[in-house]
Amino acid sequence: MSTTDHLAVPAPTSAQCWSPRLWGVLAVLCLVLFLDGLDVSMVGVALPSIGAELGMTTTSLQWLVNGYVLGYGGLLLLGGRTADLLGRRRVFLVALAVFAAASLVGALVDDGTLLIVTRFVKGVAAAFTAPTAMSILTTTFAEGPARNRALSIFTVFGASGYSSGLILGGLLTTAGWRWTFLTPVPLALLALAVGHRLIPRDRPEAEGGHDLIGAATLTGGMLLAVYTVVAAPEQGWLSLTTIASALLAAALLTTFFITESRIRHPLIRLGILRVGSVVRANLSLVALFGSYLSFQFMMTIYLQDVLRWSPLQMALALLPAGVLVAVGSPFVGRLIDRYGTAPLILTSMVSLSLGYAWFLLTAGTAPDYAVSVLPTMILLGGGFAFGFSSIMAQATDGIADHEQGLASGLVQTSGQVGAALVLAGVTALVAGTPHAADFGQFHPGVNLVTAVAVVGLALNVVPLARRYRLARS
Numbered sequence: 001m002s003t004t005d006h007l008a009v010p011a012p013t014s015a016q017c018w019s020p021r022l023w024g025v026l027a028v029l030c031l032v033l034f035l036d037g038l039d040v041s042m043v044g045v046a047l048p049s050i051g052a053e054l055g056m057t058t059t060s061l062q063w064l065v066n067g068y069v070l071g072y073g074g075l076l077l078l079g080g081r082t083a084d085l086l087g088r089r090r091v092f093l094v095a096l097a098v099f100a101a102a103s104l105v106g107a108l109v110d111d112g113t114l115l116i117v118t119r120f121v122k123g124v125a126a127a128f129t130a131p132t133a134m135s136i137l138t139t140t141f142a143e144g145p146a147r148n149r150a151l152s153i154f155t156v157f158g159a160s161g162y163s164s165g166l167i168l169g170g171l172l173t174t175a176g177w178r179w180t181f182l183t184p185v186p187l188a189l190l191a192l193a194v195g196h197r198l199i200p201r202d203r204p205e206a207e208g209g210h211d212l213i214g215a216a217t218l219t220g221g222m223l224l225a226v227y228t229v230v231a232a233p234e235q236g237w238l239s240l241t242t243i244a245s246a247l248l249a250a251a252l253l254t255t256f257f258i259t260e261s262r263i264r265h266p267l268i269r270l271g272i273l274r275v276g277s278v279v280r281a282n283l284s285l286v287a288l289f290g291s292y293l294s295f296q297f298m299m300t301i302y303l304q305d306v307l308r309w310s311p312l313q314m315a316l317a318l319l320p321a322g323v324l325v326a327v328g329s330p331f332v333g334r335l336i337d338r339y340g341t342a343p344l345i346l347t348s349m350v351s352l353s354l355g356y357a358w359f360l361l362t363a364g365t366a367p368d369y370a371v372s373v374l375p376t377m378i379l380l381g382g383g384f385a386f387g388f389s390s391i392m393a394q395a396t397d398g399i400a401d402h403e404q405g406l407a408s409g410l411v412q413t414s415g416q417v418g419a420a421l422v423l424a425g426v427t428a429l430v431a432g433t434p435h436a437a438d439f440g441q442f443h444p445g446v447n448l449v450t451a452v453a454v455v456g457l458a459l460n461v462v463p464l465a466r467r468y469r470l471a472r473s
């Protein structure tokens with residue numbers, strides 16, 4: 001037996017009787033996902049205070065968010081595959097240490113540019129921790145009831161992290177914005193210490209790590225693609241910079257795909273993109289993340305900038321969706337066991353589409369919280385609760401252990417890049433309408449997120465309807 005295998009934990013084949021060590025591994029993975037959500041939402045709430053103290057313009061403040069998105073979305077796919085090639089445990093722990101260090105440095109700097117750099121570094125670190133955590137989960141818990149249950153618990157912590165970050169961000173910003181950067185440090189160090197002790201060592205994949213052309217073109221192409229999307233609303237979609245970066249990104253990614261189709265040991269096996277269920281899962285996450293995060297972005301601006309609500313009031317107004325995800329997600333694993341992923345993803349898309357449609361029908365130019373906002377947040381929370389775990393399960397079901405990092409990175413990349421694309425479109429539509437002291441300026445953006453959700457619904461209705469017709473014939 002290899003010395004790298006002596007800490008291996010047998011994958012449970014049942015959702016029952018997990019050992020304390022298995023629970024410990026799951027707790028570490030959940031804590032890291034919690035940290036990702038916490039960090040993103042806390043910093044978003046703290047942006048006005050950061051700008052006031054460091055003298056940052058609105059444009060530069062935007063890059064505190066976009067810098068993270070650039071590092072995260074640009075390197076997720078490479079991060080997931082790196083975990084397969086170099087070892088999940090090793091990549092996870094190193095990236096988590098970088099995340100903690102960047103958080104600490106961000107709390108101490110007094111220069112806006114340096115702060116943006118730390119956000120980019122944190123995004124890069126998260127691009128390796130997120131898919132690696134997912135692949136550790138899917139290889140530690142066997143496909144079926146055990147994995148479905150673990151994914152459901154995993155989802156709870158992601159939603160709880162984002163929701164908690166909204167509230168904690170409002171409270172901590174009152175004491176000083178630096179606390180929003182310091183708070184993740186001890187949590188990350190705790191996860192690092194416990195993860196080092198409990199996460200089993202794994203054997204890296206023997207082949208594929210020497211595809212340097214694939215690694216270079218994928219990294220460059222994805223970074224440029226994400227940069228183009230997040231920078232276009234500011235620079236203009238038809239500006240020379242936007243067009244040039246889009247063309248260069250397309251050229252690099254085309255080179256990557258040509259290389260992967262010809263090389264003997266590719267960095268990424270392109271055959272995974274021919275699995276119908278995997279492709280649908282990736283597109284479904286685009287619809288889920290893209291519509292949900294964009295709608296929340298519009299509501300955040302409306303409640304704070306138009307209605308002048310405090311960050312804490314705004315957080316409490318949007319909290320019901322997060323609470324519903326936290327309460328409902330633990331039961332989704334059982335539903336997946338009983339009905340499979342496809343009906344639950346369809347239910348998610350129905351709930352999302354109904355939520356946005358209800359808001360469009362009732363909001364007008366001054367949406368009432370009880371009539372419009374609250375029912376919408378409940379429907380969106382239900383859609384997220386049903387959808388996230390089911391999509392993640394479908395994206396990794398049937399994929400060999402040595403490609404779990406790839407599958408996890410692929411679906412998370414789809415979600416992040418898709419969300420960035422939809423948000424860029426929403427930003428362009430909202431910025432292009434006359435500013436007014438009501439919600440009317442946001443209606444084009446809500447129309448777009450509704451359309452995205454409906455497309456996600458159609459993508460999942462068609463295969464189920466086809467399966468039903470075949471069963472009847």
